[in-house]
Amino acid sequence: MSILQVKDLQVEFVVDKKKVRPIENISFEMNAGEVLGMVGETGSGKSLTAHAIMGLSSLVGGTIGGSITFQGRDLLLLSEKEMRSVRGSQIAFIPQNPMTSLDPVYRVGDQIVEGLCKQVKIGKRQAKQQVIELMGKLHIPKPEQVFQQYPHQLSGGLKQRIVIAMGLCANPSILIADEPTTALDVTVQAQIMLLFKEMTSTRNIGLFLITHDLGVIAQVCDKVAVMYAGTMVEFGEIREVFNTPRHPYTKALLQCIPHIGMEKGSLAAIFGNVPSVDTYPSGCRYHPRCSLRDSLCEQSVPMLLQIEGDSRVACHHYLGKED
Amino acid sequence: MWIYILRRTLLLIPLFFIISVVVFSLIHLVPGDPIDSLLGPGSTSADKVELVKAHGLDKPLTIQYFVWLKNFVTGDMGQSIIEKQPVADMIFYNMPFTVRLGLASLFISFFLGILLGIISAAAKNTFIDYISMIIALLGVTVPAFWLGLILMLIFSVMLGWFPVSGSGSLETLVLPAITVGMGGAGLIARITRVSMLEMFNKEFVLLLYAKGLSKPAIIIKHVFRNALMPVITIFGLRLGWILGGAVTIEIVFSRPGIGNMLLSALYRRDYPVVQASLIFLTMAVIIGAFIADIMYSYADPRVRDVYK
Amino acid sequence: MTEYKHKPPWVVVLQRFSGNKMGVIGTILIACLVIVALFAPLLEPYSYTEQNIAIANEPPSLNHIMGTDDFGRDLLSRTIRGARISFVVGVLSVLISVVIGLVIGAIAGFYGGVIDLVLTTIADLTWSMPAILIALLLVAIIGAGLESVVIAIGLSYWAQYARLVRGQILSLKSAVFIEATKSMGASDYVILFKHLLPNSLSPVIVAATIGIGNAIVLEATLGFLGMGAQPPTPSWGAMMSNGTAYLFISPWMIIFPGLAMMITVLGFNLFGDALIDIMDVKNKESN
Numbered sequence: 001m002s003i004l005q006v007k008d009l010q011v012e013f014v015v016d017k018k019k020v021r022p023i024e025n026i027s028f029e030m031n032a033g034e035v036l037g038m039v040g041e042t043g044s045g046k047s048l049t050a051h052a053i054m055g056l057s058s059l060v061g062g063t064i065g066g067s068i069t070f071q072g073r074d075l076l077l078l079s080e081k082e083m084r085s086v087r088g089s090q091i092a093f094i095p096q097n098p099m100t101s102l103d104p105v106y107r108v109g110d111q112i113v114e115g116l117c118k119q120v121k122i123g124k125r126q127a128k129q130q131v132i133e134l135m136g137k138l139h140i141p142k143p144e145q146v147f148q149q150y151p152h153q154l155s156g157g158l159k160q161r162i163v164i165a166m167g168l169c170a171n172p173s174i175l176i177a178d179e180p181t182t183a184l185d186v187t188v189q190a191q192i193m194l195l196f197k198e199m200t201s202t203r204n205i206g207l208f209l210i211t212h213d214l215g216v217i218a219q220v221c222d223k224v225a226v227m228y229a230g231t232m233v234e235f236g237e238i239r240e241v242f243n244t245p246r247h248p249y250t251k252a253l254l255q256c257i258p259h260i261g262m263e264k265g266s267l268a269a270i271f272g273n274v275p276s277v278d279t280y281p282s283g284c285r286y287h288p289r290c291s292l293r294d295s296l297c298e299q300s301v302p303m304l305l306q307i308e309g310d311s312r313v314a315c316h317h318y319l320g321k322e323d
Numbered sequence: 324m325w326i327y328i329l330r331r332t333l334l335l336i337p338l339f340f341i342i343s344v345v346v347f348s349l350i351h352l353v354p355g356d357p358i359d360s361l362l363g364p365g366s367t368s369a370d371k372v373e374l375v376k377a378h379g380l381d382k383p384l385t386i387q388y389f390v391w392l393k394n395f396v397t398g399d400m401g402q403s404i405i406e407k408q409p410v411a412d413m414i415f416y417n418m419p420f421t422v423r424l425g426l427a428s429l430f431i432s433f434f435l436g437i438l439l440g441i442i443s444a445a446a447k448n449t450f451i452d453y454i455s456m457i458i459a460l461l462g463v464t465v466p467a468f469w470l471g472l473i474l475m476l477i478f479s480v481m482l483g484w485f486p487v488s489g490s491g492s493l494e495t496l497v498l499p500a501i502t503v504g505m506g507g508a509g510l511i512a513r514i515t516r517v518s519m520l521e522m523f524n525k526e527f528v529l530l531l532y533a534k535g536l537s538k539p540a541i542i543i544k545h546v547f548r549n550a551l552m553p554v555i556t557i558f559g560l561r562l563g564w565i566l567g568g569a570v571t572i573e574i575v576f577s578r579p580g581i582g583n584m585l586l587s588a589l590y591r592r593d594y595p596v597v598q599a600s601l602i603f604l605t606m607a608v609i610i611g612a613f614i615a616d617i618m619y620s621y622a623d624p625r626v627r628d629v630y631k
Numbered sequence: 632m633t634e635y636k637h638k639p640p641w642v643v644v645l646q647r648f649s650g651n652k653m654g655v656i657g658t659i660l661i662a663c664l665v666i667v668a669l670f671a672p673l674l675e676p677y678s679y680t681e682q683n684i685a686i687a688n689e690p691p692s693l694n695h696i697m698g699t700d701d702f703g704r705d706l707l708s709r710t711i712r713g714a715r716i717s718f719v720v721g722v723l724s725v726l727i728s729v730v731i732g733l734v735i736g737a738i739a740g741f742y743g744g745v746i747d748l749v750l751t752t753i754a755d756l757t758w759s760m761p762a763i764l765i766a767l768l769l770v771a772i773i774g775a776g777l778e779s780v781v782i783a784i785g786l787s788y789w790a791q792y793a794r795l796v797r798g799q800i801l802s803l804k805s806a807v808f809i810e811a812t813k814s815m816g817a818s819d820y821v822i823l824f825k826h827l828l829p830n831s832l833s834p835v836i837v838a839a840t841i842g843i844g845n846a847i848v849l850e851a852t853l854g855f856l857g858m859g860a861q862p863p864t865p866s867w868g869a870m871m872s873n874g875t876a877y878l879f880i881s882p883w884m885i886i887f888p889g890l891a892m893m894i895t896v897l898g899f900n901l902f903g904d905a906l907i908d909i910m911d912v913k914n915k916e917s918n
Contacts, residue, residue: 095533352772466849469851476879564761567764608760
């Protein structure tokens with residue numbers, strides 16, 4: 001059953017007296033126990049979407065538009081105080097870089113307990129016990145000892161687990177993980193991903209996984225949302241999107257993945273560059289790089305249309321035809 | 324950690340020797356000698372030769388230095404040529420005044436500096452920000468003696484709130500301490516402001532919000548603690564400046580102290596007094612920096628491991 | 632396709648600087664100082680040495696906007712002339728400090744090892760000593776007077792520049808472009824002068840701006856202690872020192888030079904602070 005519905009989400013900033021919309025036209029749903037992946041290149045707006053859901057965009061001066069419905073309430077209509085009670089306890093966030101996400105002057109265990117005590121009405125001693133238990137479940141060796149360590153004394157993988165523990169300790173309904181393994185090496189990455197899958201199914205959490213790594217998406221996700229230049233271009237079940245991509249960008253992305261058995265030659269790439277926020281093209285933001293472009297694409301922004309169940313695509317040229 | 328402290332303490336010994344040699348050489352480079360101050364009108368050159376010999380000033384400099392050194396390490400700081408008192412007595416008499424002034428000024432400069440820095444950072448780029456920064460800069464843009472004199476003019480003469488000079492009571496401490504303190508407040512305010520502002524860009528702050536903590540809690544418990552690091556680093560260094568400031572301010576407010584003593588001794592080339600005071604001041608600065616180092620490693624866990 | 636419009640770096644810096652209100656104010660103040668210093672003889676209403684005992688110690692009036700001193704000299708004229716002296720003292724002494732600091736810092740940073748250790752210890756000791764004490768001793772040795780003051784101040788403040796330069800060189804030494812230059816066969820001197828030093832200059836320039844302010848203030852303090860410019864030279868420090876005796880009689884003798892100094896040094900500090908802000912933004916943006 002659906003726990004999060006995002007509709008027409010957008011974030012607006014005023015930069016140098018001009019209004020810019022780094023993300024707009026984002027719509028999707030997420031169900032409990034489901035892993036939703038959001039994939040896109042750096043700068044495509046994935047983190048911004050996560051921040052918007054958490055209500056953190058205003059921290060950096062952005063205004064959020066659209067609606068984010070969580071457990072029947074529109075998060076954007078909540079006061080800051082009400083939003084604070086949602087953050088951490090019901091929607092938890094795992095930031096990108098574990099190296100710099102922990103306060104260097106406090107012990108890691110205390111930092112987890114700090115969050116827990118704020119999110120749930122619980123005493124410090126009990127919180128400490130719960131946290132140590134949770135750390136054990138996350139396969140952190142000798143949790144009582146690690147609890148007393150400072151961030152700089154821990155490896156990247158351990159730090160990431162600590163940050164995950166911070167996210168999970170209050171048993172949230174939704175966990176947003178922003179590129180949780182980008183800063184770690186591949187072996188650790190695999191472990192963390194397995195951990196996520198484990199946690200999601202045992203606790204029936206909705207996991208919102210942000211990454212630029214298609215491989216990770218393929219491993220772990222049930223649904224995927226493809227982002228380009230701040231807009232969502234495609235959304236759907238993982239198998240469908242991977243086997244029958246509908247948006248030209250998705251198709252091009254999948255073609256870029258090198259695979260065993262391919263012919264020797266140059267690797268495929270997408271011609272052109274990702275536009276920056278202040279130079280977004282008119283109309284469809286992908287059109288300068290798209291082989292299917294025409295005057296319509298230059299002029300009007302394609303809506304994110306729902307087709308066949310949960311799937312969505314934002315392209316003028318999608319007419320049910322598969323290339 | 325303790326090994327580090329031991330090592331640093333042992334380093335102080337060779338440092339002391341080097342400083343004593345440097346100070347000794349510099350003092351004797353200053354033209355003139357104390358004997359001229361002692362001679363009354365009508366003295367003959369024979370009188371001078373006698374006096375010079377009596378004070379051991381006719382011997383070669385290296386011998387003079389070792390004589391001094393031998394006495395110093397056995398606890399005898401020598402005799403003031405001008406005042407005819409043991410130097411040790413003079414220093415121990417004057418030291419408490421300077422220490423009191425120093426501590427009070429240190430406190431004021433940190434208190435004022437951090438306060439202004441936080442206000443500036445919280446109200447960034449607004450009118451309040453500019454005003455606090457200018458107040459903080461006051462101590463740096465004018466000489467301390469001028470500030471002292473103006474404060475004296477306003478608060479002692481015109482308003483009569485504080486005494487013009489003297490020592491021994493809290494009231495006599497206020498104006499001098501504020502004068503010296505303001506000199507340090509500027510730098511501290513600047514560092515605090517920059518540090519606080521940088522904090523908001525730090526990634527761990529984002530996570531703190533995501534955990535559901537409120538802004539005041541985040542600022543007080545996390546941002547503040549981290550932002551203070553750079554401020555603590557300069558704590559020990561400020562000691563040097565305070566002592567330097569004390570020199571002029573003791574004169575302005577006619578307060579007894581090492582500064583006042585040093586200056587009159589310097590004018591009259593009273594070698595033993597100058598030697599002892601300069602060494603005292605220098606070592607105080609170095610030890611202050613050392614203590615600050617330890618304080619800093621206590622505050623920042625990352626640094627502790629470096630010292631192990 | 633959109634094109635990127637490239638602006639030359641100095642234009643970017645200028646643009647950002649003009650957006651920084653404090654920096655603009657600082658620049659205006661410095662400009663005022665330079666103008667007053669340059670055109671002092673034209674701006675002075677009276678000769679700055681002209682004595683007139685009859686009107687000594689007069690409070691500010693229409694004839695003498697800042698009043699007169701104990702010799703009946705017009706304070707406004709003397710303050711204006713003092714701007715010239717303070718400016719020269721500030722710039723010259725900072726120049727001396729910077730040159731010494733650059734050389735020592737560069738050698739220490741570049742050659743490392745024992746040389747570095749020795750030089751750094753000396754620099755640290757000098758830096759933690761209050762400049763006033765160092766300058767005092769030096770002036771006592773060299774003898775009082777404006778020239779000695781300039782030299783003494785220059786010798787008191789070099790350590791911070793040495794540290795800055797050393798730090799920059801240490802971090803740049805291992806930069807990739809230096810390795811590349813070395814592998815092309817460039818000699819030590821070329822690397823040092825053509826590459827390392829120019830790239831180390833920006834923090835030094837910022838520190839120097841603020842340093843000019845500090846030097847001006849230190850000159851005044853030395854003057855107060857009797858070591859500075861000799862009469863009738865109207866350095867602000869000498870004027871303030873002279874006026875101390877008349878604090879309760881004719882305080883304007885002290886107040887006005889002090890205010891003039893405050894405005895001037897404030898200008899340098901604001902300017903320097905603005906530079907720091909800009910360089911910070913540059914660093915952050917390049918991340």
